[in-house]
Amino acid sequence: MALQRLIASGIGRKLLVALTGLGLVGFLVTHVAGNMNLYLPAKDGQPAINTYADQLHHLPGFFFLELGLAVMFIAHILLTIGLVLSNRAAKGSRYAVNATKQERGGVLAGRTMAISGIVVLVFLVVHISDFRLQREAIEGAGGLEASLLAKLAVPWRAALYVVGSILVCFHMTHGVASAFRSLGIAHEKYTPMIEKTGYVLGIVIGLDFASIPVYALIQGGGA
Numbered sequence: 001m002a003l004q005r006l007i008a009s010g011i012g013r014k015l016l017v018a019l020t021g022l023g024l025v026g027f028l029v030t031h032v033a034g035n036m037n038l039y040l041p042a043k044d045g046q047p048a049i050n051t052y053a054d055q056l057h058h059l060p061g062f063f064f065l066e067l068g069l070a071v072m073f074i075a076h077i078l079l080t081i082g083l084v085l086s087n088r089a090a091k092g093s094r095y096a097v098n099a100t101k102q103e104r105g106g107v108l109a110g111r112t113m114a115i116s117g118i119v120v121l122v123f124l125v126v127h128i129s130d131f132r133l134q135r136e137a138i139e140g141a142g143g144l145e146a147s148l149l150a151k152l153a154v155p156w157r158a159a160l161y162v163v164g165s166i167l168v169c170f171h172m173t174h175g176v177a178s179a180f181r182s183l184g185i186a187h188e189k190y191t192p193m194i195e196k197t198g199y200v201l202g203i204v205i206g207l208d209f210a211s212i213p214v215y216a217l218i219q220g221g222g223a
Helices: 002-008 010-039 048-057 062-098 101-132 135-140 144-152 155-182 191-222
Strands: none
Touching: 010 048, 010 062, 010 155, 010 191, 048 144, 101 155, 144 155, 144 191, 155 191
């Protein structure tokens, strides 16, 4: 019942969007760190990223971790859509005429975040289909490294992953500071630091993700 009341409240939805968003940021940090194993040298004849993937999938309760991540991601999307729709309904068409430049900028940023979030969702669906849902086929075809390099050496798929990575970067650079503001964490001394951290984190993660399809294209071209 408490959760229902929280979701029914506009403030409550903002808090949940912020918390789920920060949780997803934590996931992205760990995910991209794991993917960077692609660039590490093989050990005992086994590519580092294959070893990482095998250890990850054998973690106790890994299925429940994935389930929790899926629930958090879906909740973040649905709550964000709900906020956009409720804000649009509350403000109405008259708002667009009377709003200040700063307020209109905030509305535009929110709409852009929603659009980029939808595109990121499409990108993640393709990503999950390419790798997570084909785990058995990947293991039978030489492991994650071979599959990743083969799939991302296809130009259209590599382009999709680069665009998706850029949008993840954009979403994070705007979303981290917004999440802290929604949680009521705003201070003239610390807010600029949070904003800069969000920008740096988003750019680093976006570039790291984008580097993988570029690397695959280079490796494919040299094959």
